[in-house]
Amino acid sequence: MLDLLYMEAFLGFNVMEVIGAAVLLFVVVAILKRVFGRKVNTDHMIQLSCKCGWDGQVSKYTRRCPKCNGTI
Numbered sequence: 001m002l003d004l005l006y007m008e009a010f011l012g013f014n015v016m017e018v019i020g021a022a023v024l025l026f027v028v029v030a031i032l033k034r035v036f037g038r039k040v041n042t043d044h045m046i047q048l049s050c051k052c053g054w055d056g057q058v059s060k061y062t063r064r065c066p067k068c069n070g071t072i
């Protein structure tokens with residue numbers, strides 16, 4: 001609480017504004033992680049193996065091998 005009071009005096013922010021901004025930032029980050037994290041990891045990526053011997057996850061829209069740069 002001493003830190004917040006010091007911040008108010010030093011930067012001119014209201015304590016409730018600082019707490020509100022922190023909570024808002026936390027919520028936005030949590031939502032973004034949920035939305036983008038899940039899509040990148042599961043929806044757009046598929047497990048494939050290439051004829052050059054490489055295998056791993058690629059985007060199912062591009063389907064391009066990162067090793068030989070050929071279409072899988």
Ligand SMILES: [Zn+2]
Nearest residue numbers: 050052065068
């Ligand atoms: Zn390849």
